[in-house]
Amino acid sequence: MLKTDKFYHSTVSSCDDDSLSLKLFSALDRQCQKREDICQELGDIEHFRELAKAIRNNALSKLDSCLSQFTAKAQENGVNIHWAQTSQQACKITAKIAQDNNVTEIVKSKSMITEEIGLNQFLKDQAIEVIETDLGEFIIQLADHKPSHIVLPAIHLSTDDVTKIFQDKIGYDGPPDPESLTKAARKYLRDKFKSAKMGISGVNFAVAEQGLWTICTNEGNGRYVSNKPDIYLGIMGMERIVEDIDHLSVLLKMLGRFATGQRITQYTNLTHGPCAKDGPSQVHLIILDNGRSDILASKYRDILRCIRCGACLNVCPVFRNIGGHIFPGCYSGPMGSVLLPLLLGMEKAKNVPKACTLCGKCTEVCPVKIPLDEMILELRNDASQAKMGGIIEKLSMPIGAKVMQSPFLFSTAQKLMRLGLKPLSKSGWVKWLPSIPGRWTKVKDLPLPAKHSYQSEIKRKGSGPKDE
Amino acid sequence: MDTNVFVTCLADTFYPQAARSVTNLLHKMKIKVSCPPGQTCCGQPMYNAGYFKDARKAAQSFIDLFGNTEGPIICPSASCAAMVKVHYPKLFKDDPVMAKKADVLSGRIYEFTEYLVKYAKINLADLNAEFNDSVTFHQSCHFRHLGVTDEPMNLIKQIKNINYIPLQRMDQCCGFGGTFSVNYPHISKKVVADKVKCIHESGASWLIYADAGCAMNILGYANKTDQPIKAMHIAELIDKATGDLSC
Amino acid sequence: MNNPIIDKIANTLKIKPFDNCQNPQLSIARGRLIPKDLTGPQKTELFSQRAISSGSKVHHLKDNQALKEKLAEIITADKRIAIAGGQRLKARLSDDPAALLPETCQYIPAKKLDDDSELFNLNIAITDAHLAIAETGSIVLASDENYPRLTSLTAQSHIVILWPDQIVADMLDFSSALKEQIETNPNHSYTIISGPSKTADIEMKLVIGVHGPGQLDIIIMES
Numbered sequence: 011m012l013k014t015d016k017f018y019h020s021t022v023s024s025c026d027d028d029s030l031s032l033k034l035f036s037a038l039d040r041q042c043q044k045r046e047d048i049c050q051e052l053g054d055i056e057h058f059r060e061l062a063k064a065i066r067n068n069a070l071s072k073l074d075s076c077l078s079q080f081t082a083k084a085q086e087n088g089v090n091i092h093w094a095q096t097s098q099q100a101c102k103i104t105a106k107i108a109q110d111n112n113v114t115e116i117v118k119s120k121s122m123i124t125e126e127i128g129l130n131q132f133l134k135d136q137a138i139e140v141i142e143t144d145l146g147e148f149i150i151q152l153a154d155h156k157p158s159h160i161v162l163p164a165i166h167l168s169t170d171d172v173t174k175i176f177q178d179k180i181g182y183d184g185p186p187d188p189e190s191l192t193k194a195a196r197k198y199l200r201d202k203f204k205s206a207k208m209g210i211s212g213v214n215f216a217v218a219e220q221g222l223w224t225i226c227t228n229e230g231n232g233r234y235v236s237n238k239p240d241i242y243l244g245i246m247g248m249e250r251i252v253e254d255i256d257h258l259s260v261l262l263k264m265l266g267r268f269a270t271g272q273r274i275t276q277y278t279n280l281t282h283g284p285c286a287k288d289g290p291s292q293v294h295l296i297i298l299d300n301g302r303s304d305i306l307a308s309k310y311r312d313i314l315r316c317i318r319c320g321a322c323l324n325v326c327p328v329f330r331n332i333g334g335h336i337f338p339g340c341y342s343g344p345m346g347s348v349l350l351p352l353l354l355g356m357e358k359a360k361n362v363p364k365a366c367t368l369c370g371k372c373t374e375v376c377p378v379k380i381p382l383d384e385m386i387l388e389l390r391n392d393a394s395q396a397k398m399g400g401i402i403e404k405l406s407m408p409i410g411a412k413v414m415q416s417p418f419l420f421s422t423a424q425k426l427m428r429l430g431l432k433p434l435s436k437s438g439w440v441k442w443l444p445s446i447p448g449r450w451t452k453v454k455d456l457p458l459p460a461k462h463s464y465q466s467e468i469k470r471k472g473s474g475p476k477d478e
Numbered sequence: 479m480d481t482n483v484f485v486t487c488l489a490d491t492f493y494p495q496a497a498r499s500v501t502n503l504l505h506k507m508k509i510k511v512s513c514p515p516g517q518t519c520c521g522q523p524m525y526n527a528g529y530f531k532d533a534r535k536a537a538q539s540f541i542d543l544f545g546n547t548e549g550p551i552i553c554p555s556a557s558c559a560a561m562v563k564v565h566y567p568k569l570f571k572d573d574p575v576m577a578k579k580a581d582v583l584s585g586r587i588y589e590f591t592e593y594l595v596k597y598a599k600i601n602l603a604d605l606n607a608e609f610n611d612s613v614t615f616h617q618s619c620h621f622r623h624l625g626v627t628d629e630p631m632n633l634i635k636q637i638k639n640i641n642y643i644p645l646q647r648m649d650q651c652c653g654f655g656g657t658f659s660v661n662y663p664h665i666s667k668k669v670v671a672d673k674v675k676c677i678h679e680s681g682a683s684w685l686i687y688a689d690a691g692c693a694m695n696i697l698g699y700a701n702k703t704d705q706p707i708k709a710m711h712i713a714e715l716i717d718k719a720t721g722d723l724s725c
Numbered sequence: 726m727n728n729p730i731i732d733k734i735a736n737t738l739k740i741k742p743f744d745n746c747q748n749p750q751l752s753i754a755r756g757r758l759i760p761k762d763l764t765g766p767q768k769t770e771l772f773s774q775r776a777i778s779s780g781s782k783v784h785h786l787k788d789n790q791a792l793k794e795k796l797a798e799i800i801t802a803d804k805r806i807a808i809a810g811g812q813r814l815k816a817r818l819s820d821d822p823a824a825l826l827p828e829t830c831q832y833i834p835a836k837k838l839d840d841d842s843e844l845f846n847l848n849i850a851i852t853d854a855h856l857a858i859a860e861t862g863s864i865v866l867a868s869d870e871n872y873p874r875l876t877s878l879t880a881q882s883h884i885v886i887l888w889p890d891q892i893v894a895d896m897l898d899f900s901s902a903l904k905e906q907i908e909t910n911p912n913h914s915y916t917i918i919s920g921p922s923k924t925a926d927i928e929m930k931l932v933i934g935v936h937g938p939g940q941l942d943i944i945i946m947e948s
Contacts, residue, residue, distance in 0.1 A: 033928070036929070037928070037929045040929055041929075051758065052758065053758075057755065058756065061752060061753070061755060061756050064752070065753075067743055070743060071738065071742065071743035072738070073734050073738065074731050074734040074735040074738060077730075077731055077734070078731060087911065087912075093728060093730050095729070095730060143936070144926070145924045145926040145927070145935055146924075146926035149926065149927075162925075162926065162929075163926070164926050164927065165929075167927075168928060169927055169928050169930075172927050188927035188928060188930040188932050189930075189932050191927060192924060192927065192932040192934075192935055195935075196934070196935055196936060199936065200845060200936070203845075203936070204841045204845055220903075220904070220907050220911075222907075222914075228922070228923050228924060228935075229922055229923070229924050229935035229936045229937070230878050230922040230935065230936040230937030231935075231936050233874075233875075233878050233916060233936075233937070234875075234878065234936060237873075237874065237875055237878070238875060248730065248734075254904075255900040255903055255904055255907075256753050256756075256897060256900045256901065256904075257753065258900065259756070259895075259896040259897050259899065259900040260753065260756035260896070260897070262896060263756065263758070263860075263896055266861075272779065272919075273775065273779070273860065273861040273862070273919070274861040274863060274896075274917065274919050275919065276779070276780075276918070276919050276920045276921070276922060276923055276937075277916065277917070277918060277919070277922070277937070278863075278916070278917040278919075279914070279915070279916050279917075280903075280914060280915040280916070280917070281914050282868075282911070282912070282913060282914040282915075283912075283914070285868045285870070285912070285913075285914060286870075287869075287870040287871070287873070288868040288869050288870060288872070288873045288874055288875075288914075289868055289874075289914055297730070299730050303730060303733045303734055303737065306734060306737050306738075307737040307740075307741060311743075
């Protein structure tokens with residue numbers, strides 16, 4: 011039932027907060043404009059989307075051999091490879107690496123996969139402190155929020171909000187402006203970069219042939235966590251791989267342009283392995299499944315092409331009003347609406363794919379051409395077949411189908427509707443209805459059906475030219 | 479070639495003038511048009527709610543009815559046209575007999591402006607179209623699935639004396655989304671509120687729309703919140719602009 | 726070596742292969758945005774344009790004298806300066822880069838930088854570049870056993886000295902160059918730097934110099 015669903019209720023409170031949509035609209039409009047402007051340089055954008063899709067599909071179609079080649083090469087380069095089937099395993103491996111090296115403090119760059127596996131909490135329970143170093147993630151870590159956008163995690167907070175958080179948590183006493191706040195975070199985090207013995211990052215792309223992987227950041231924290239501490243750990247979803255470095259080049263062109271409207275992010279690190287004099291002496295990489303191999307076997311495998319650029323979130327009319335931190339997992343917006351039911355199970359996220367108008371804008375902007383709206387539809391169908399579609403829809407849809415199958419029932423329904431609504435209407439509008447239809451009239455008036463439907467009209471008068 | 483009008487359930491029930499204008503205009507263009515009797519709905523409401531089995535039943539009726547006709551099928555709705563064109567073949571992909579029929583109809587269906595521009599290659603100037611007022615246009619989402627982009631605007635711009643004012647975020651969804659609007663009315667309300675705001679900010683006298691669903695949603699919200707909008711379907715606009723041709 | 730995850734993937738792909746999966750290698754060249762046959766000056770021009778648009782400052786200098794003057798202009802008194810890739814720079818400049826620094830600044834030699842208090846207290850990092858990419862206005866640093874890349878991150882300001890022949894046109898030229906190098910010398914990590922450190926995490930307001938330098942000066946020497 012929608013009414014008892016936590017996600018549903020969160021959408022209500024998000025919608026009640028007008029300041030949230032104001033913040034989201036202004037930020038996301040800007041983000042979209044930047045993407046559109048820079049994508050003009052691609053000329054034939056469609057061609058590039060096709061190419062990026064082919065590159066991702068190519069890797070997925072031979073994922074087993076890509077991963078084998080990658081891990082062999084990386085091991086040759088001195089990287090310790092770890093495989094994790096579940097979130098729990100990945101967290102345990104991380105904790106063990108830290109404990110084996112007496113690490114109690116870890117600096118981490120922004121990584122959705124560590125959010126996915128709940129790494130920070132797990133390590134905290136083991137008395138290992140993780141410090142988020144991306145400014146947005148740092149802010150929400152202090153505030154104990156979840157990321158509200160996969161690329162712009164603190165987009166739901168205003169400058170004043172951030173000032174308040176910094177005052178409460180790190181003793182900030184400067185003015186409430188982004189510049190000064192950023193400087194304060196810089197100062198605070200530089201000490202952590204100095205002292206932390208271990209760094210963790212996600213992986214944007216791993217390159218099978220060369221055994222390299224990339225971390226893209228604009229702030230430079232990705233460089234710090236992978237270069238400064240003695241121990242560096244990358245955590246990657248097993249699908250984040252491309253066949254060779256040329257493929258990486260093309261995807262980097264797409265990621266920067268579609269994520270933030272940049273030709274490339276300010277810093278792109280290509281990590282090769284340990285390098286005692288100029289980098290960590292110990293390098294680890296966890297390759298995580300956590301349901302991805304099941305997705306690969308399902309009809310939703312196209313979602314594994316996702317490069318986490320967030321373009322689909324930016325254009326989504328629903329996301330723009332509810333934001334991301336109410337989703338039942340770290341992913342949000344259209345890609346989250348597809349991924350969450352697959353990662354968490356339908357039961358936990360069945361109402362998420364329903365919060366979509368199916369406008370298809372997400373699919374239109376996806377750099378790797380994931381048919382997001384089609385997948386959302388397919389998930390709705392899965393939910394209804396698993397009897398998770400909600401009682402009202404379950405009852406009304408077959409009735410609707412019956413009516414649509416019979417012209418007689420259809421025209422009768424039209425007439426009855428007008429008859430029933432007429433007494434409730436004023437100047438052609440129905441302002442109140444009970445029960446389920448009341449969900450419509452609570453926010454919108456309903457037009458009264460026309461006196462004669464078009465079909466009944468031509469039945470009476472024929473379909474010749476009319477001049478009324 | 480003869481054409482057929484698919485009225486669509488929402489236009490048939492709530493906005494018959496849209497369908498009337500489609501027929502009128504085709505008459506003016508000297509194109510023979512018929513409206514096969516016994517039309518209901520393309521099945522999109524069930525399909526979009528994720529009830530493919532029920533959607534197939536409604537789709538079956540559509541296919542049976544229009545499968546017996548010939549020539550282009552024109553409908554004053556981007557989303558219904560997309561349903562037939564894009565989603566029918568997918569809906570019947572496991573049923574070879576129906577899939578074949580669905581494919582045929584998929585090739586025959588046209589959204590109204592798509593038909594005028596891509597098929598009939600009309601130029602409204604040739605029909606002396608004229609409209610002395612300002613308009614703005616809401617681009618229905620499902621034009622995307624049809625591969626229609628600027629076609630409706632280009633048609634509007636062919637009308638003499640019209641003052642076309644582009645709508646801010648013109649291709650952003652109005653928040654209707656079928657069952658979405660009753661499942662999540664509070665989100666739908668916020669989405670449509672932005673649409674109505676943009677429409678008023680455009681300063682245009684008329685909102686031109688291409689889908690009855692969008693119209694119900696946008697105008698229903700505008701009426702509820704006492705910020706009424708004068709609106710008409712793009713077929714009505716063109717019908718009005720081309721006047722009563724005595725031919 | 727048996728790996729249950731890879732086995733599962735292999736099994737899935739065997740039962741359910743991807744169809745119509747064309748090899749993107751065939752069309753990867755079509756991922757090019759900048760023509761390969763740009764002339765040297767065109768590449769330099771495009772590189773400068775794009776580096777500037779992502780927030781870098783670009784200086785075109787004729788000779789070592791001009792370099793010395795430019796450094797004196799950028800580097801004001803009392804600055805603590807590190808130079809990475811000094812040997813390579815020396816070879817190309819036929820001059821010790823440290824000798825080109827203004828006398829008032831303090832040169833920090835590499836061996837001192839093992840000490841974090843020195844490393845994190847740099848005002849300026851001067852580096853050479855391994856490569857530069859015109860398409861994105863980026864410079865590329867390679868890891869160096871003799872000198873940490875980190876100076877270019879910890880310093881408040883980063884000055885890069887490069888030559889036009891180091892500029893490649895497109896990201897794809899960068900990757901093919903890298904491919905060759907990795908084959909002959911695989912032991913390098915790389916950092917692509919495309920401008921000063923920046924963020925827009927607070928209300929989308931652009932702030933320069935978050936964790937890395939707030940200024941990136943790119944000096945292009947005449948060949």
